[in-house]
Amino acid sequence: MGTWVRLEVADGVGTIRLDRPPMNALDIAMQEQIRSAAQEATQRADVAAVVLYGGEQVFAAGADIKEMIDMSYAEMEVRSHGLTSAFDAVARIPKPVVAAVNGYALGGGCELALTADRRVGAAGAKLGQPEIKLGIIPGAGGTQRLARLVGPSVAKDLIFTGRIVDATFAREVGLLDEVVDDESPGAVYAAARAWAEQFVGGPGHALRAAKAAIDRGLDVDLATGLEIERQTFAALFATEDREIGMRAFVEKAKPRFQGR
Numbered sequence: 001m002g003t004w005v006r007l008e009v010a011d012g013v014g015t016i017r018l019d020r021p022p023m024n025a026l027d028i029a030m031q032e033q034i035r036s037a038a039q040e041a042t043q044r045a046d047v048a049a050v051v052l053y054g055g056e057q058v059f060a061a062g063a064d065i066k067e068m069i070d071m072s073y074a075e076m077e078v079r080s081h082g083l084t085s086a087f088d089a090v091a092r093i094p095k096p097v098v099a100a101v102n103g104y105a106l107g108g109g110c111e112l113a114l115t116a117d118r119r120v121g122a123a124g125a126k127l128g129q130p131e132i133k134l135g136i137i138p139g140a141g142g143t144q145r146l147a148r149l150v151g152p153s154v155a156k157d158l159i160f161t162g163r164i165v166d167a168t169f170a171r172e173v174g175l176l177d178e179v180v181d182d183e184s185p186g187a188v189y190a191a192a193r194a195w196a197e198q199f200v201g202g203p204g205h206a207l208r209a210a211k212a213a214i215d216r217g218l219d220v221d222l223a224t225g226l227e228i229e230r231q232t233f234a235a236l237f238a239t240e241d242r243e244i245g246m247r248a249f250v251e252k253a254k255p256r257f258q259g260r
Contacts, residue, residue, distance in 0.1 A: 005033035007040050007047075012200030013193055014047035016090070018054040026108040027064035028079065031086045034112070038089035045259070048204065049196035052090070052099040052116055056185050059101045059125075060109025065134070080139055083108075087140045091115040091215075094208040096199050100192035101125045101176070106164065111138060114145040117211065120192040121167045121176040123183070128164035148218060150174050203241045204259045209233075 004020035016037045018024045026034075041050050054060050071079070090097065090112065099105075099116035105127045113119050113127070121127070129142045137143060138159060147155035150173045158165070170176040180191045199207060213232045217225030236242050240260040248255035 003033065004030050005037050007037045007044075009044065009047055011197070012046065012048045013051060013196045014041045014044065014049070015051045015053050015189075015193075016041065018052075018060055023058055023061035023104070024054045024109065025064040026060055026062065026112070027067045028082070030064075031083055035086040035089045038086075038093055041095070042089075042093050047095065048202065049096040049098070049199040050093055051189065051192045051196050052097065052112065053189055053192070054100075054102065054105075054109070056102055056189075058103035058109075059099070059105040060112055061104045062107030062109050062130075083140050087112060087115050091141075091145075094211060095204070096196060096207060096211070098192045098195050100189045101127070102188050104164075107131055107138070107142075108140050111140040111142045111145070114141055114149065118177045118192075118195060119175065120178045120180060120188055120195065121170060122188045123167050123179055123181050125167045125170070125176070125179075126164050127167075127170050127175055128162065129159050130162040130164065132159060132162040146175075201257060203245060203255075203257045205239045205241050206236055206245075209236055 004018065004024075006017050006019070008015045008017055016034070018030070020030055024030075041047050068076070096118075097116045098118040098120060099113040101113055101119060101121040102125060103122070105113045105125065107128075107130060110127050110129055129138045129146065131138050131142070138146070143155070143159060146158065154173050165175070167176055167179045171179045178191065180188045209232045213229050216228050220228070241257045244257055245255045
């Protein structure tokens with residue numbers, strides 16, 4: 001089994017790098033390596049934010065269909081749990097996560113991008129959930145995360161038709177948050193990393209709390225969500241960072257957060 005996914009850390013930013021040429025096809029081994037990289041990024045204190053990156057040519061063109069073609073229902077019933085939980089491990093990284101999308105992000109690749117908090121794409125990026133053309137549906141979060149992100153009507157159109165959309169359309173509907181027109185190598189990664197870098201040295205507890213409150217709140221009614229927010233807000237008053245931030249504000253100084 002090759003090492004196709006790795007966590008690279010530099011100056012407080014962790015990059016989860018997919019590197020399985022030519023298309024970063026997401027087979028079982030790669031799925032488990034994504035899980036391991038996500039868990040490492042979660043645990044490492046020297047990682048303040050994370051970039052998901054497939055390289056300058058392609059993000060990920062989807063599942064490895066050759067691996068799946070002869071699977072039975074019983075086999076896929078077992079495998080699907082692992083696939084879902086591997087992507088959940090990325091979605092649950094308690095730090096800001098941004099996907100840097102070059103080339104294709106299709107099927108499982110699009111679903112992986114959906115686990116990020118923000119998506120930055122090249123002007124030539126192509127995204128979609130074409131599983132319907134194989135007689136199946138998205139199985140790693142596409143029907144759920146996509147609908148929550150762009151709304152059920154747009155999600156149904158994309159999933160029912162299986163069509164692949166360009167970066168302009170993706171930006172218009174919210175599938176991409178930023179489109180980078182610069183065609184030089186590394187431009188998309190640089191833009192994604194610039195977003196991630198602003199959280200280095202920041203209030204890690206508050207960032208973790210904000211992400212958890214938003215994500216948990218999306219799955220419940222408004223009253224429950226407001227209670228989640230209230231409890232989370234109050235809990236931050238037990239942290240040193242809250243005191244540091246407030247004192248710095250009163251004293252008109254730059255806060256030096258300690259992560260405590």
